Amino acid sequence: MISKEFDRDxxxxxxxxxxxxxxxxxxxxxxxxxxxxxxxxxEYVIDPVRTARTKVSELDNVEKTFIGLKVEHFLRxxxxxxxxxxxxxxxxxxxxxxxxxxxxxxxxPETFRNSEPCILVMVATxxxxxxxxxxxxxEEYLNKPNRDxxxxxxxxxxxxxxxxxxxxxxxxxxxxxxxxxxxxxxxxDIQGGSRRAAQFFRENLGKVIHRSVLQGLLYDQKDYxxxxxxxxxxxxxxxxxxxxxxxxxFHSSLIDQFKLEFxxxxxxxxxxxxxxxxxxxxxxxx
Numbered sequence: 001m002i003s004k005e006f007d008r009d010x011x012x013x014x015x016x017x018x019x020x021x022x023x024x025x026x027x028x029x030x031x032x033x034x035x036x037x038x039x040x041x042x043e044y045v046i047d048p049v050r051t052a053r054t055k056v057s058e059l060d061n062v063e064k065t066f067i068g069l070k071v072e073h074f075l076r077x078x079x080x081x082x083x084x085x086x087x088x089x090x091x092x093x094x095x096x097x098x099x100x101x102x103x104x105x106x107x108x109p110e111t112f113r114n115s116e117p118c119i120l121v122m123v124a125t126x127x128x129x130x131x132x133x134x135x136x137x138x139e140e141y142l143n144k145p146n147r148d149x150x151x152x153x154x155x156x157x158x159x160x161x162x163x164x165x166x167x168x169x170x171x172x173x174x175x176x177x178x179x180x181x182x183x184x185x186x187x188x189d190i191q192g193g194s195r196r197a198a199q200f201f202r203e204n205l206g207k208v209i210h211r212s213v214l215q216g217l218l219y220d221q222k223d224y225x226x227x228x229x230x231x232x233x234x235x236x237x238x239x240x241x242x243x244x245x246x247x248x249x250f251h252s253s254l255i256d257q258f259k260l261e262f263x264x265x266x267x268x269x270x271x272x273x274x275x276x277x278x279x280x281x282x283x284x285x286x
Contacts, residue, residue: 009136013162016117016134019091020164023079031165037078038123038130039171041070049216052184054175056101056125068099071121086111087119095119096137106150112137120161128170133161174210179203186217193218193227197234201245201270211266228268243272244281254284 021027045066046053056064075097076088086094098105099121111118115138122131135141141157153161175183182203190196200217201209211225218224228245230236235245246255248263255262258277260269273281 009160010162012117012136013134016090016093016095017162017164020079023081031168033078034075034132034165035130035168035170037074038071038121041074042067042123042125044070048175049212049219052180052187052216052219054173054180056123064101067101067123068097068121071099071123072097075119075121086116090117093117097121099123101125104152106146106152107137107142109145109149109151112139112142112151115139123170124167125170127167128172129167130170131163131166131168133163133166135161174213177207178213183217187219193221193224194233194237197227198237201234201238201268202241202243205243205270205272206260207269208261208263209268209270211268214268238270241272242278243270244286245270251286254280254286 021030024030024033042056045063046056046059048054053059056067059067072087076083079088079090081088081090083089084094087097088095094116096108096111096116096118098107098118100106101123103122105118105120105122107118115136118135118137120131120133120135124130135153135157138160139151141153141160142151143154145151183200186196186200190199197214197218214228215224218227221227227233228235238245244254246258246260246263246269247265248255248267248269249265252263255269257280258271258273260271263269271277
């Protein structure tokens with residue numbers, strides 16, 4: 001049942017939602033693209049290339065607060081609006097943006113004092129989903145203040161949130177299915193970039209690998225992609241073992257021919273060839 005308070009706010013909330021859609025070219029574009037933006041913001045803070053971390057649970061509490069800051073920045077850039085007195089100016093109104101990796105948001109006094117609108121983002125990284133809604137931050141919707149004067153939203157007031165989407169899947173992590181303990185060992189135990197890349201592809205035959213994962217693996221190499229190619233790179237090392245590194249950009253026909261997983265233009269897959277496949281490789285421009 002929709003509360004009377006929500007009915008009071010609904011026109012304003014619907015207007016703000018429609019403005020979000022308009023700024024990016026429609027509701028479908030907004031709903032499909034925003035989970036990618038959230039994923040980008042989370043990955044920016046986790047920084048897997050430099051740290052080899054892949055999960056929010058590996059961050060300390062201070063770092064987790066930066067996720068909200070990057071979500072705010074990326075949202076403002078996505079919809080192309082300026083920062084105002086609050087996090088952004090939307091349809092002539094000052095709007096706060098609050099993010100949580102838990103199950104509630106902390107609303108600051110400057111937002112609820114004047115019953116201002118607030119965009120709410122919830123990121124559930126373990127469940128790999130996210131939600132986004134808008135609320136008018138009225139004091140009667142909120143719990144008692146903490147020591148900083150901030151107030152969380154009463155569970156009974158969740159019905160006053162205008163949900164743009166709930167529990168929408170986040171893009172799959174590019175590190176999904178990779179043994180991160182072993183990944184970290186390779187980063188530290190094998191000094192040569194080409195040798196390190198070759199060993200990684202040996203141990204991950206048949207897995208689709210995004211180039212950003214390779215950048216993380218070869219974090220200490222100025223030209224990390226050079227360590228993947230021929231002319232002394234991992235590709236040449238593995239050829240001696242009849243193992244090929246196929247690029248979704250250059251070798252899509254071979255990937256199809258060998259019935260391997262689809263690779264986008266920024267993805268790679270390694271494969272140990274049987275005799276017939278090896279003959280194809282020898283006759284191809286690989």
